[in-house]
Amino acid sequence: MSIENIYWLILLIPFIGFLINGILFSIFFKNYSKISGFVTVTSVFISFVLSIFSLINFNDKGVQLLDSFDWLMIGDVGIKTGFLIDPLTSMMLIVVTGVSLMIQIYSIGYMASDKGYSRYFSFMALFTFSMLGLVLSKNLIHLFIFWELVGVSSYLLIGFWFKKNSAVVAAKKAFLMTRVGDFGLMVGILFIFSKGQQYLDIPTLYKGVSSGEFQGSGLLIMCILLFLGAVGKSAQFPLHSWLPDAMEGPTPVSALLHSATMVTAGVFLIGRLFPLFESSSEIMVIIAIIGGFTAVFAATMGVVSDDIKRVLAYSTISQLGYMVLALGSGFYAAAFFHLFTHAWFKALLFLSAGSVSHATGTFNMKFMGGLRKHMPITYVLTLLGALSLIGIFPFSGFWSKDEILGHIYLQNSPISMVLFILASLGVFLTALYMTRVIMLTFHGSYKGGISSENSSNSKSEDNDHPTEPHESPGIMLFPMIILGFLSVVIGFLVNPLIDLGFVSKHAFSHFLEHNLFFDDPKEFHFVFEVAIISTILAILGIVSAILVFKGKLNIKNNFVYKILINKYYFDEFYENLIVKKFFYNKIGSLLSWIDENIVDKSNAKISDFTIYLSKKMSNVQNGHLQSYGFVFFMALTVLMIVFFISNLNTGDSWLDLINKLNSEIY
Amino acid sequence: MNLETVLILSGIIFTIGLYGSLTKKNSIVVVMCLELMFNAVAIAVIGFSRFRPPQVLVDSDVLSPLNVLSGHMMAVFVIAIGAAEVALALALIISIYKIKGNIELTGLNNLKN
Incomplete structure (x- = not known):
């Protein structure tokens, strides 16, 4: 089997899984068949194995450009299908298929009693397929097509429980808000196209950038447009507000959405077009500032939210902010190292949240508590994920986050000092909200789960006697344990400080930089004082969260709390001011005026005139x-x-x- | 007396007939006008035959009846056909009068609606 066929198989096998589930099972089994879970798991598993195989193969061959055949040729202008296999793609293949595989296994248990079981698995397979296509694309047009496919499948999955109104609204919001960014991306791609159709091919684009084809005032606008696409997909400020609402989908969907697919697409896009961004120093500053700001901004909202999944969603936005910050500061390898470690532990955290809600029936942390005794395995795994996210030595998040922080620290310019302070503040806030989640969920005493939430909402007397929460079934725990193991070790294993013998020093970073556009190998440093600073900040965050939980510090009911719980009024801003006041009232009324007075009236005039004319004409024929x-x-x-x-x-x-x-x- | 005067006379009579047949309501007047047009044509035909230029002779003998009388024969046909047509038209008008009580052409639109 040639190498090219492997990539075709990696891409198409999940798609076949989607077709089997989506067409066969939905027709013959009315969307419910136990087999469909195994179809998707098997297809993703095959892709995963092949991805590992391709990674091993990659080290022998280096960057590969596979052109297969022409597609959409119109004269000389056209698009070639093909795969661009560089270290970034190889890494993303592993992340996407690996995390997806774990989540699919988990879903078999989590979605077992859902009526749309087959539908769910077909969408999940489609989602995986779209993301794989995105990372494999060699051509910007293909990248855009798969980019949109990711958007569509996320829409389908967020709105999976389409009978629930909030899910439908959230799905629409996610779709439309990312669409704002997608539009920017599309115009950016057209901009590149206008410079010459050969630049749609990404390796040619790299060559064009290095030979100075992209310069001048157009470059900044082009980069801003392309970055807008990444902002929308990766939920950076100011297009962040769709992501917390996207929690309306099933929990494994959130896990997949937030760790390996969808949100990483934006970061991936910046990485894919990194030479282009790098050639404009202004856009790099903009990217870095937006990333750093988002990292803190989202974390502050995470501190006050009561919904466990929303806290995790804000943390995702915040961590994506770190990645964007790193890319904007020029640390390509550090950003993707963080993406890599983040995918595993964030998936773990979401699956833990799903496991908790499986036991208690709610996501509201006010009605949890004390679950440590009932679900010890979930507790330990959540703790591992949280410590990793906070960045405690020696968990994986520590290594990746400190690589970002250390590089910014070493850059030594006024802007990088500001960014460093922002990033450090983010570390503190991360520790704060993650400890809060752990304390509220697993410590203290059990507050009754879904039944007490219902009774507190409806104030009714028919209080179901609260059932004891129980540990999740094995099929859900198994992938969590694997992810937990990976969260602990993978950060150190793939990118160690010292030569481990089987893994060389900074292997991952060197591997990532071994691509088409970095010529000179860079030095990677581990900055010891930064590690100490961030650890102190993290511990400070943990301690203050424990103090708040114990009631020593009162943060509620002041001004800041009110702003935070209302998410800085961004939803109000978007929905009331922009959507209602601006779109509905101003643009809508303008359009309706045009419709009534110009379109309708001209129609009426034309038909009146025709009738008049025909009456006059009929007199002739008497x-x-x-x-x-x-x-x-x-x-x-x-x-x-x-x-x-x-x-x-x-x-x-x-x-x-x-x-x-x-x-x-x- | 030459061809022009004959044709002008014929044209005047024909135009009067045409005008009458297009404008009059009374069907008997219309039939009369049709007859006028027939007769104008007959005059024109006789005129052509009388003042025929030599190069369009039918027979090489100039005084042959084929040359001299062909227009007259045509005129006799026209008069005969005109008489038959008048007989037919008058019969129609009489039966229309019996049904409708008048002979106005504008009233004859029963099939229209």
Whole structure:
């Protein structure tokens, strides 16, 4: 089997899984068949194994450009299908298929009693397929197609429980808000196209950038447009507000959405077009500032939210902010190292949240508590994930986050100092909200789960006797344990400080930089003082969260809390001011005025005029032979007169004219 | 007396007939006008035959009846056909009068609606 076929298989096998589930099972089993879970798991598993195989193969061959055949050729202009296999793609393949595989296994248990079981698995397979296509694309047009496919499948999955109104609203919101960014991306791609159609091919684009084809004032606009796409997909400020709402989907969907697919697509896009961004220093500063700001901004909202999944969603936005910050500061390898470790532990945290809600029936942390005794395995695993996210030595998040922090610290410029302070503040806040989640969920005493939430909402008397929460089934715990193991060790294992023998020093970073556009190998440092600073900040965050939980510090009911719980009023801003006031009232009324006064009225005028004309015309056709004869004769007379006048000066006698007329008629 | 005067006379009579047949309501007047047009044509035909230029002779003998009388024969046909047509038209008008009580052409639109 040639190498090219492997990549085709990696891409297409999840798609086949989607077709089997989506077409066969939905027709023959009415969307519920136990087999469909195994179909998707198997297809993703095969892709995962092949991805590992391709990674091993990659080290022998280096960057590969596989052109298969022409697609959409119009004359000389056209698009070539193909795969661009560089270290970034190889890494993303592992992340996407690996995390997806774990989540699919988990879903078999989590979704077991859902009516849309087959539908769910078909969408999940489609989601995985789209993301794989995105990372494999060699051509910007293909990248865009798969980018949109990711958007569509996320829409389908967020709105999976389409009978629930909030899910439908959230799905629409996610779709439309990312669409704002997608539009930017599309215009950016067209911008690149306008510079020359060969630049749609990504390796050619790299060459064009290095030979200085992309310069001048257009470059900044082009980069901003492309970055807008990444902002939308990766939920950076100011297009962040769809992501917390996307929690309305099933929990494994959130896990997949937030760790390996969808949100990483934006970061991936920046990485894919990194040479282009890097050639403009202004856009790099913009990217870094937006990333750093988002990292803190989202974390502050995470501190006050009561919904466990929303806290995790804010933390995702915040961590994506770190990645964008790292990319904006030029640390390509550090950003993707963080993406890599983040995928595993964030998936773990979401699956733990799902496991908790499986036991208690709610996501509201106010009604949890004390679950440590009931679900010890979930507790330990959540703790591992949380410590990793906070960045405690030696968990994986520590290594990746400190790589970002250390590089910013070493950069030593005024902007990087600001960014460093932002990033450190983010570390503190991360520790704060994650400890809060752990404390509220697993410590203290159990507060009754879904039944007490219902009774507190409806104030009704028929209080179901609260059932004891129980540990999740093995099929859900198994992937969590694997992810937990990976969260602990993977950060150190793939990118160690020292030579481990089987893994060389900074292997992962060196591997990532071994691509088409980095010529000179860089030095990677581990900055010891930064590690100490961040650890102190993290511990400070943990301690203050414990203090708040124990009631020593009161943060509620002041001004800051109110702003935070209302998410800085961004939803109000977008929905009331922009959507209602601006779109509905101003643009909507303008459009309706145009519709009523110009479109409708011109229609009415045209039809009125036609009716008027036809009434006038019908008078001519009155059925009187006499008037027909009159018209006929008058027309003949007029024609004759015209004929004679036009021949008046030729000097012919009238008899000649009659002969001429005869010869003209016949 | 030449061809022009004959044709002008014929044209005047024909135009009067045409005008009457297109404008009059009374069907008997219309039939009369049709007859006028027939007769104008007959005059024109006789005129053409009388003042025929030599190059369009039918027979090489100038005084042959084929040359001299062909227009007259045509005129006799026209008069005969005109008489037959008048007989037919008058019969129609009489039966229309019996049904409708008048002979106005504008009233004859029963099939229209």
